[in-house]
Amino acid sequence: MKPFTVHRGRVAPLDRVNVDTDQIIPKQFLKRIEKTGFGQFLFYDWRFGVDGKKNPDFVLHEPRYEGATVLVAGKNFGCGSSREHAVWALADFGFRAVISSSFADIFANNSTKNGFLAVLLTDDEVATVMKRAQDIDNYEVTVDLEKCEVRDNQGFFAKFPIDEFVRHCLLNGLDDIGLTLQHDAEIAEYEKHHPAPAALRV
Amino acid sequence: MTRTLFEKIWDAHLVASPPGRSPIVYIDLHLVHEVTSPQAFDGLRAAGREVRQPARTVATVDHNIPTEPRGTPITDLIAAKQISALQANCKEFGVRLFDMDSPDQGIVHVIGPELGVTQPGMTIVCGDSHTSTHGAFGALAFGIGTSEVEHVLATQCLAQRKPKTMKMDVRGKLADGVTAKDLALGIIGQIGTDGATGHVIEYAGTAVRALSMEGRMTLCNMSIEAGARAGMVAPDETTIAYVKGRRFAPTGADWDKAVACWRSLPSDEGAAFDKIVEIDAAQLCPFVTWGTNPGMVAPVTGRVPEIGAMEESDRRATELALQYMGLEPGEKIQDIGIDRVFIGSCTNSRIEDLRAAARVAKGHRVNSKVRAMVVPGSQTVKRAAEQEGLDRIFRDAGFEWRESGCSMCLGMNPDILQPGERCASTSNRNFEGRQGRGGGTLRIFGIGSLSKRENINRHASQTRDLWVAKNATRRAARPGPSAPNGWRLRMTNEGTI
Ligand code: SF4
Numbered sequence: 265m266k267p268f269t270v271h272r273g274r275v276a277p278l279d280r281v282n283v284d285t286d287q288i289i290p291k292q293f294l295k296r297i298e299k300t301g302f303g304q305f306l307f308y309d310w311r312f313g314v315d316g317k318k319n320p321d322f323v324l325h326e327p328r329y330e331g332a333t334v335l336v337a338g339k340n341f342g343c344g345s346s347r348e349h350a351v352w353a354l355a356d357f358g359f360r361a362v363i364s365s366s367f368a369d370i371f372a373n374n375s376t377k378n379g380f381l382a383v384l385l386t387d388d389e390v391a392t393v394m395k396r397a398q399d400i401d402n403y404e405v406t407v408d409l410e411k412c413e414v415r416d417n418q419g420f421f422a423k424f425p426i427d428e429f430v431r432h433c434l435l436n437g438l439d440d441i442g443l444t445l446q447h448d449a450e451i452a453e454y455e456k457h458h459p460a461p462a463a464l465r466v
Numbered sequence: 467m468t469r470t471l472f473e474k475i476w477d478a479h480l481v482a483s484p485p486g487r488s489p490i491v492y493i494d495l496h497l498v499h500e501v502t503s504p505q506a507f508d509g510l511r512a513a514g515r516e517v518r519q520p521a522r523t524v525a526t527v528d529h530n531i532p533t534e535p536r537g538t539p540i541t542d543l544i545a546a547k548q549i550s551a552l553q554a555n556c557k558e559f560g561v562r563l564f565d566m567d568s569p570d571q572g573i574v575h576v577i578g579p580e581l582g583v584t585q586p587g588m589t590i591v592c593g594d595s596h597t598s599t600h601g602a603f604g605a606l607a608f609g610i611g612t613s614e615v616e617h618v619l620a621t622q623c624l625a626q627r628k629p630k631t632m633k634m635d636v637r638g639k640l641a642d643g644v645t646a647k648d649l650a651l652g653i654i655g656q657i658g659t660d661g662a663t664g665h666v667i668e669y670a671g672t673a674v675r676a677l678s679m680e681g682r683m684t685l686c687n688m689s690i691e692a693g694a695r696a697g698m699v700a701p702d703e704t705t706i707a708y709v710k711g712r713r714f715a716p717t718g719a720d721w722d723k724a725v726a727c728w729r730s731l732p733s734d735e736g737a738a739f740d741k742i743v744e745i746d747a748a749q750l751c752p753f754v755t756w757g758t759n760p761g762m763v764a765p766v767t768g769r770v771p772e773i774g775a776m777e778e779s780d781r782r783a784t785e786l787a788l789q790y791m792g793l794e795p796g797e798k799i800q801d802i803g804i805d806r807v808f809i810g811s812c813t814n815s816r817i818e819d820l821r822a823a824a825r826v827a828k829g830h831r832v833n834s835k836v837r838a839m840v841v842p843g844s845q846t847v848k849r850a851a852e853q854e855g856l857d858r859i860f861r862d863a864g865f866e867w868r869e870s871g872c873s874m875c876l877g878m879n880p881d882i883l884q885p886g887e888r889c890a891s892t893s894n895r896n897f898e899g900r901q902g903r904g905g906g907t908l909r910i911f912g913i914g915s916l917s918k919r920e921n922i923n924r925h926a927s928q929t930r931d932l933w934v935a936k937n938a939t940r941r942a943a944r945p946g947p948s949a950p951n952g953w954r955l956r957m958t959n960e961g962t963i
Contacts, residue, residue, distance in 0.1 A: 284897045286895070441620050466520065
């Protein structure tokens with residue numbers, strides 16, 4: 265996994281609440297069997313018309329948000345289905361982090377496996393970042409996982425909470441399958457007392 | 467020390483609690499389907515890993531398979547590739563697959579309980595958010611992403627932070643015609659689509675105890691729509707009677723041992739929850755959704771909300787939803803026309819649901835402008851329905867009778883809405899475009915509201931049409947009214963992508 269330490273980047277504002285994973289990556293693009301190449305389908309129904317033409321009014325298509333790497337959105341971001349494709353699409357499109365005042369559990373979990381940061385700020389803090397991203401050209405923030413804070417160069421500063429273990433994995437780009445397998449002996453011991461049901465064997 | 471149902475299951479599955487790290491929890495049952503697993507199997511291969519416990523892993527194809535008669539060639543080549551990837555992966559890693567042609571194939575959350583692989587006290591995961599369904603058995607069941615699918619395949623464990631607990635105490639009795647779905651929608655309408663984020667809900671109280679297993683599955687299924695990590699109902703005699711005799715349920719002495727263990731699972735008297743919500747069952751009525759998330763709920767006899775008095779953020783979300791759905795504020799729910807009807811999905815496609823729907827359909831005709839389909843949750847449900855003659859009732863009423871799968875619940879197969887169409891659906895999500903781009907899921911509803919609605923229509927119009935098609939097609943091809951902040955919703959009548 266790509267480590268996440270400190271990232272500074274342009275902010276794109278997605279001023280909507282309850283952005284669900286069906287919007288982030290519509291289902292017709294879930295049929296691919298690869299992990300890559302989903303960025304082109306990010307927010308597809310919003311970014312493109314039914315004729316496949318770019319919707320110039322969509323915020324990510326505004327020239328001033330080109331190259332944005334931090335997304336700020338309303339509460340309950342990533343609700344809905346468990347599709348990790350949503351995170352793959354955001355990351356593949358170029359985003360490194362999304363800031364919101366709440367995240368759906370599975371989305372937040374999926375983010376941590378992909379070196380992508382779901383940054384939890386308060387409603388007021390999200391509103392500030394949103395407004396600045398809308399009002400100020402080339403508005404950038406620094407998302408600092410080492411210090412667990414978000415700041416800009418206009419005096420905005422906010423701390424965000426994150427699980428210590430998740431932070432450790434993200435900072436070091438650790439694969440958590442490997443970490444769990446360090447407990448192989450304990451797993452094997454558990455399995456001794458909980459044998460798999462024979463009936464389902466092929 | 468008193469413990470909740472959740473805590474008992476959690477404690478019994480803790481493999482390790484490394485300091486400073488998330489606890490490692492053992493997974494008893496891993497359900498797998500074609501859409502969220504190929505990348506996980508690829509990951510295993512790349513790392514040279516095996517599936518640790520193939521006998522705890524069960525796969526089926528459900529999400530993108532067509533519901534045309536089996537044997538019809540799959541024309542969507544990318545979907546076909548995904549299905550054959552699962553077949554190959556199951557073969558390579560020794561995983562049991564209930565394939566397209568299996569008599570046990572069906573939606574993953576329907577066949578788990580049906581086959582008896584879902585049992586009380588288990589930890590169950592699947593790369594699908596509606597895994598919460600299995601909590602109806604008093605299991606801890608939750609959805610995971612593909613990285614975690616790979617993690618479970620490789621280790622049979624998950625590193626998980628301990629979620630918080632919430633007790634949803636549903637007092638009293640649901641009125642006649644008010645179903646588990648209405649209870650779920652009532653709860654989501656009250657606490658919101660993120661009201662239970664970070665929590666495992668335990669549904670308790672007399673109204674929950676009175677539900678059948680099918681009803682409990684519907685209720686737990688919808689937990690994720692309230693943002694919950696999982697939903698659970700403590701096992702009781704209803705649960706035990708349902709599991710008994712199923713194909714993969716324990717037998718003989720194992721059964722007795724299992725039942726004794728299941729009886730010890732319910733939350734202890736006085737066990738503490740992080741949050742308790744009380745619901746008065748008598749206040750609930752048949753609900754439908756009108757908007758673009760499952761929290762946008764109104765009584766079937768009610769109206770689409772007025773925008774006037776709303777707070778700014780609610781107003782914006784409501785305006786966008788109304789615009790997408792092509793509805794006017796204050797419009798009467800019963801006056802809204804529909805183009806499609808979908809009875810199916812892991813929420814409401816079990817035999818009990820189909821019986822209820824058939825009771826309503828019997829002797830009526832679907833309005834000729836409406837296309838209606840019934841998609842049984844599994845082959846087993848389909849066979850049972852056919853034995854009871856339900857398929858005839860549906861067909862005579864003008865419904866299409868399809869093969870089992872997820873179908874129009876998410877529209878990954880050819881069963882999708884066209885732009886501008888509205889659908890009344892027994893599924894669980896009404897997100898924009900979920901059932902087809904530009905198409906609106908007008909209502910997710912329980913069968914109870916279907917029957918209420920039918921009565922009302924019959925009285926009002928004196929016709930024997932089952933569905934009203936008035937205003938059937940939304941005001942389509944509108945010039946894309948500009949919404950605040952440069953948002954523009956496009957709706958045209960051209961083909962879908
Ligand atoms: S029926 Fe719908 S909600 Fe259920 S598993 Fe299939 S796609 Fe998911």
